[in-house]
Amino acid sequence: MASVATVSSLPDALQEEVGLPPQAAGARQPPPYKPRCGNCGLKHKPGKGSYPAEMLACHNCGKTGHLCKMCRSKGKQVAATEEMEASGIIIAATRNVERQPFIWVKVSIGNNEKKSAKIQVVPDTGAQVCVAGPGLLAALNIIKTSLVNRGNLKDVANVSLKPIGSFTCCIQHGSRTTTQEIYILETATRCYVSLQACKDLGLVHADFPYQSPVVAPTSADVGNATSESADYLLACPDTVPLTPLEENVPQLEAWLLRHFSGSTFNTDRSPLPVMEGKPHSIHLLPDAKPYACHTPASVPRHWEAKVKKQLDEDIRKGILEPVPVGEVTEWCARMVVVAKKSGQPRRTVDYQKLNAACKRETHHTRTPFDLVSGIPRHTYKTTSDAHWGFHQVELQEDSKRLTTIITPWGRYRYRRTPMGHCAAPDAYTRRFDEAIEDIQRKFKCVDDTLLFDNSVEEAFWHTYDFLETCARKGVTLKPEKFKFCRRQVDFVGFHVDWDAFKPTEERLAAIRNVDMPAEPSLTDIRSWHGFVNQLAPFLATAPIMEPFRELLKKPQGKKVYWDENLKEKFRQAKDVICKLAKEGLSFYDKDRPTVVVTDWSKVGIGFVVLQQHCSCHLKEAPFCCKSGWRLALCGSRHLTSAEAGYAQVEGEALAVAWCLRKARLFLLGCPNLIVITDHRPLVKLLGDRELKDIANPRLFGLKEKTLHYRFQIKYLPGKRNSAADFLSRYPALCAPPDATDEEDANDMEGAMAAATVAALNCDDCIVLDSTTVVQAPAEDPEYQLLVAKVTAGDWHPHRAQELVCLRHLYRVRDRLAVSQGLVTYTYGQGSVRLVIPIALRKHVAENLHAGHQGLDGMLRRARQTVYWPGMEGDLQHHRDVCAVCNAYSPSQAAEPLTLTPPPKYPFQHTVADLFQLDGQMYLAYADRLTGWLEIAHFPSGATSSKLLSVMRQYFQRWGAPESISTDGGTNLTSEEMSNFLERWGVERRVSSAHFPQSNGRAEVAVKSAKRLLRANTGGGGSLRTDKVSVALLQYLNTQLRGVKKSPAQLAMGRQLRDGVPAHQQHYKVDSHWRGALRARERESVRQQGVWVERQGATRTLPPLMLGTQVWVQNQETKVWDRRGVVMETLPHRQYRRHLRAVRGSSHPTQPPSPNLILHSTRSHPTHTEATGWPQRRVKQPAWMSDYIAGTQ
Template sequence: MELDTGSALSVISESDYKQLFPKLPLVQTSVMLKTYTGEKVSPKGKLKVKVTYGGKTQQLELYVLKNGGPALFGREWLRKIQLDWHTIKALNMSSAGNCSPHSVTRRLSQLLSANDRVFAEGIGTLKGMKARIELDEKATPRFHKARPVPYALRPKVDAELQSLEASGILSRVEWSDWATPIVPVIKKGKAEAVRICGDFKVSINPVLRTVQYPLPRIEDIFASLAGGEKFSKIDLAQAYLQMEIEESSRKFLTINTHRGLFQYNRLVFGVASAPAIWQRAMDQVLQDIPGTQCYLDDIIVTGKNDEEHLQNLSKVLTRLSEYGLHAKRSKCEFFKSEISYCGHVIDKHGLHKSQEKIEAVLQAPKPENVSQLRSFLGLVNYYHKLLPNLATTLHPLNTLLQTGVKWEWSEKCDRAFEEIKRLITSDELLTHYDPTRPIRLACDASPYGIGCVLSHVMKDGSERPIAFTSRSLTSAERNYAQIDREALSLVWGVKKFHHYLYGQRFTLVTDHQPLVSIFNPRKGIPVMSATRLQRWALYLGAHSYDIEFKGTRQHSNADGLSRLPLSTTEEEKTSSLDPAEVFHTAVVDQLPVTNTEIQRQTRNDPTLSKVYNITMQGWPAHGNSMFPEFSARRDQLSVCQGTLMCGSRVVVPSKLRSRVLENLHEGHLGTVKMKSLARSYVWWPGIDKQIEDLTKGCSGCHRVQNAPPQAPLHPWEWPSAPWQRVHIDFAGPFMNSMFLIVVDAHSKWPEVIPMKSTTSEKTIAALRSIFSRNGVPELIVSDNGSQYTSEEFSLFMKKNGIKHFKSAPHHPATNGLAERFVQTFKKSIKAMEKEDISLQHKVDNFLFAYRNSVHATTNQTPAMLFMNRNLRSRIDLLKPDLRREVHNKQFSYVPIKAARHFEIGQEVLARDYREDKWTPVRIATRTGPLMYTVDVGEHTWRRHVDQIKDAQPKNNTLPSSDLPPSDDHTTNINVTPATETLVLDKIPATLDVTPQVTPETLS
């Protein structure tokens, strides 16, 4: 028991009660206890026990707590037992040493229970330290757009983003100079969950100022653990996420998703400087604790005996608790006689070379044919310069390779084989791991195995192996395409040698050329790569590496191991389903055909069956001229569950394509959304063109689709003098008022009249006032407002000899000059909202500034063109050659394409704005370059060409399955930029009106 004068009563845990006093009954008690943090604790009960001390026995009460720690000797017992303090101190001083196994187990359990906060669920938060991300001084922001997320994964990605945001790991931001794309990865064994991974190697990693803090060497680790009897290992849960990022550094960790921008608030896997930052922080957390060593997220604790081990372990757990760190209990080990760490075995006798490093060679099976023997000898010959008398030793094996010699594995061959394996794994060839030397990891895959060799590059340029590894492929892995098997060897090798490679710069070596591009650390993860390759690329992206291609003949060390692999372990045989398989199932479930149908039709398809076989065996280095569409995408092709995949999309056989297209078109979504939907599920050569043909040939889509593409701008002819043509419109209600806007087309001179009423009578009165100052224009352009279409307004125009041109209904672009000025006027008046002046004062200020400012189209002020002088102001800019410059500017916005043309009497569809639909009509007359009148029963409408389209769609049908596949076709949509002056139709000659006014009077 522990003496605790702060405890009023003596207590034990429920587990100790069941172990020590199982037959003594518990008595209910109403006593309520409080912990040192103030929490109330209700005992399970109490019991009476016999306590013997100093030859005297008494019956005392002992209280039982459900989750108690060590047994406590409280003040109640202290009053009844007279302790000899000198004896107690002497006993404590001489009590160090090994404990009984039962005692160690009990005390360890108590220790872990007392520090249960360290093993709590959730992510901890490191207190007192935050990570700082520093970039090169010349680094410029890199903003990458969000990558498309397959529809099958979007709900899972949304849920994970929401979870990370709720837990405070991510925060939503409105904008950022930096943005890293994400790739969602299905969590292994959890088909319903994804992990969000940032592809930082395309954003901050290339310009990151790496923290120069060394990871501990194996010699340093062993030195701090030397003399230990037993060893404990603590695994920190999601270590990096437990460290917050400084506020100023968070902008660099912005990720771009389909839901917008998010910023990481914690250190995240994939940032190149994360290992050094974390190692430095952990060294500070655990400093001065003896018998302790940390390597990234693993902490090793030991002691010269059990007592010291427990004390050190207690200090470590207390320190972790103080700093707010969490560990994963299921991955921790305690009081082990030996422990594997950084590729070595550590026990009380010292540091040992792990047999795993050389097992791949020592346990390599005997070759069964010439091909396997040749691969093994390729491994041996790779190191021939380092192996003495090699030719003599290999003689019996080389004999079997000679032409005409029958294969017969003799005793001499067996002895030579074993001797060669001994030489390769001897200390003469193997070298110790040294983090200061360059590291290379060579990996290769055969149809049935994978092999990897970890090596150092010595000063003379030669390679000396550090460790070997190999294994057989599982039955599922043997069905992988060749590119997937080769990629698997790289990823498995990096995982196998994680403790050697993580936090160090190393070189990956492969003999599969496409992987050099896919796994290139200076390139982004290809969006169209297979799901499995994307997941592996993200794992590799968290490491600092280069990747190098070597031809097969120069790659014989890894090639030999892959062709004589160790048998697969039970753990690997029973591993959970590959997330790529889960994703494939999710994709196929969305299609109107079954996976069985796709597999059967793929085998029967004359093209896909051959492409399938080439993908499984490996594409030639320069592709295949017979299948150019597939050869161009060979780096994206893979096989999953017997189905040919292009990235994450199923390659649909020709006989099933019509059914798939019909299913994609069920919702009549239109061309763009159909393509977007297809890109999440399916692919075949020419799919985009077939989708376009399908939507164009659908009569239902044609009737309800949006208006046809807008006709090219048809510029008004620029008036040669002021006040020849004016554009009028109403602005408002705005600021509780209506305003009549009048703009001169030549000079851009505006007039703005506040209006209490917008009737024809009041509008005519306002125009009469303006005309009295500026004269009567030749032409007025307006919309179809009721005040402009009334008989009263028409008579006013006719009497004053003014031509009146009205735009087509619901087509404001015709009167673009006035419409654009209304926007400018409203924006400027609103900007003066806080100024303490009247509305009329604001309007006057705006008009003075506008009239005396250079206009973007004319490069002159409206005042200069209208009055031949500027208003008295500081601005006085004159530009020569004005007319030609204006014409050039206007015509520069006119696209080359011609406007659509309709014949008189042609049956067409015209826009009916009463019900927002297209109505069959007949072309009656053409009133201008882009204007027509159309007959609608007994009525006549005026319509712009943008409001008219052909009556029937082109006669296209679903693509036949036996049509030859064509190249993908992408529609390019050219958008003409809006200009300040939206210029349209020239004035038809039919609108001439004979003047009805004398020079002296305004009617």
């Protein structure tokens, strides 16, 4: 070691030569001496020992006595490094000495008068005494006259220095102190501490300068090395210490561990450093009630010494402090000691009461999957784990009393944020996030941090900045958890590889080793589901967990049903989950084209997200090649009870909306997003259809949820949509009743493997764009002739003289043009439309009809973009032959009502209808002219024989009517009833099913009967009560609208005596009885006219010919799902099914089968109405009771 103090009082030129920084501006310079020295280039007094370079060696020639800039041996070069031994230390002299920054350490210096100041000092291991400038005197309020004169000093160049004086003080760094004498120099601008002071403060070890060779340390070595380190930062190197190659990564990692062993990786500091930021404050609720526990929990005898040592260690580190004597405790929790896995004691604090009374400082932390899935592919990753965590966050002074704990050794309270407090994670993560917010390319989850870089050199400087930031912000990291620049790392429970990630072996082992109790509880089942759901991004967990789904529902008792079958399913589920999760997912790249494939079934919905890794054209996505598209995410879920009842189009739209929301982390804002569906109507619905054009409220809401995303939707047939189709349907395969367990496992593995393949062997639907239209004319000679003709403009003056293949475009020749090799059609001020070649017209028509929006919508869309002669007819034909459109077409328009001839006398035309009220069956029988009402009750059901008996009584009482109107009920249209009416000569008119307007009088009678029977019937719905009789008489005596006569007056010519008192005149036969009946007849005609006017938008439908093929509408689902042939036409537009439910087929009419008998009651198919009621001509089979059609 040098025998003089090292201070920066040398001239700038000499300091630059020996590697020291230049002296600060304004410092006093040595007096100028003449002449200029030929050995050092400086001006000083002559004589031996008077110039600074006398003992220095030249970096050029190696000789002593002069500096290299004054060397006369310019052509000679010494070796790169020469070594000489001095006092057992090897000193290397290099020919290029670069200027290095100073190493600063924060210390506290105080004098004997108890005055102190925190300043930065420079550790100088070559100095024998401590030196400072006059600024230190001002900081400590020391006057110069109080200094002691200690004589002269010499610097490294053997130049005498005259100090102002010296004083003795105490220097503290961390928990170590030393007493040193500091010399004050007028020219010093910094404070330098000597070698002995560095040893006393722990800045260097006690045996310095003797040091063993440095090797790459193990984790144990790192722990031992940092235990003696202090809190100081070393200078940042200008270059990477080693060549930045992968083979040097272990050495670079060891270098970083050594370099920051005294700061970032120093885990044995006392007290612990405080993380930068505002101290954490505990906020109580306004109505919080203090809770204090005054008796400590017992500590096992064999653990007492260890627990007490832990408490003392926490006091030394500044985590805990004893509660001052005499302080009253309002909040006090009990310390509880539990055993670690290793068997050692671990202290915990029961803060449940405090947590319940505290407000939480919320700070969001992203989920592990969100973090890991955002790591770019092919990057080097560096991971670290923070040490001490919450204990590095300082606690506010008035919050310390709330953390008081009681132990067998007394009361303590926390000075730092305690473990177990509900707001501790939020306080810590927020301060940690703010501390490293300037560090780029990072992912952080609580105390785990991952850095990613593209090269080793970039990773080194990135990691260095991160570690230096942590040191300055007071964050301590665990050296044994530090992994630098790795291709593969474990981060937040995932194994992150070079181009994929998957759950760690520890997490899979946890699933593999989990065991269910013999009698599990609902909590056990929920815990198992929650644990497995963490793997949901890697596989569709819904199918595998289907056998356990019912167990999640709240049981009737305290136990959950659990048998041997569920045990076996539980074991199989663990094996399958572990096997499939190992496959992992590819990293999501936001710059790659992305495809989403969705599907819906009656049991669930599923999706897969694929990304392109090939160079194929995007129009063929995502099935251009087997390995070009890789799985980035998949998922599925069960349907709710309401969703299970959705229509197909609603369910498929639900699958798309749910997928976009579930994968919004990847899909929101994606510019190259394609959605694939196997339901063609969605292409238009979720495409360019506006919200105002969607009448279905459910589809409206689902469409609205997709408006946040920009995507192109394409159709893929369901048989080629195997991946998403499996995810939506696989729950049905979880537990087939007739399959063995081995077959279940095989099916599960095979199906799940299909869901995770990177590409599927199927073709994509054809997507037409301008490129396709440009390529198509190469094989179309007609289109080439058209291009040439339009370009040249040499059309013949007469159409007949033009080429035959171009005559169909002759009328629009003035609107045709050629742009970039394509023929365009422009009409007026409209948009430019492409003329489509013949080969592509069919595909264009299919794409225009993809949404099944009908002819009008197809034409509106086509007239914006495309044109070819006869386009309207082609689109009309495409619509007519579409089975989907035919099946889901709207119902036929309502036709005008056929007016029934009014009756001439009472009970000429009657109506009858069966109805139910309060579970009892009744018959309403009414007269069309007078409105007279009869009601019959059938306690045990309305059989044909009972109906005939009642009808016979009515006929005896009022006479047999000429006609009777009924609905198509089996009791009223039975063979017995038909024979009965035929014997009495009564014609029957059967109203059309689902068309009650045709028998409106019967509907009115039923309503009146229900109204007067309510609350009046006897036990079992009996009519044999006075209340029913009085109610019926009141109805019969009530005047009808429009004629001011009651049914009794119209039927009998007088009022009936009831419970309302009246003059005898009312009970006499009215002399104007006949006039009243005529008025009633005219009123009936008038009401029919009013009803016809109310029908509004009606139109007459074309009649159906015998042998015409027709579609028959299901009146429940409104779907045209049955085909038939017209076999018989009847008057009054009747075909057994009302004409509105029968529509002519667009297919050519086929001649009827020679074995098919056709009947017609009219000589020609017109709407001329017969004056009489139709007679039943042919007895039809039972299966044709609703439709007069022969099913093909």
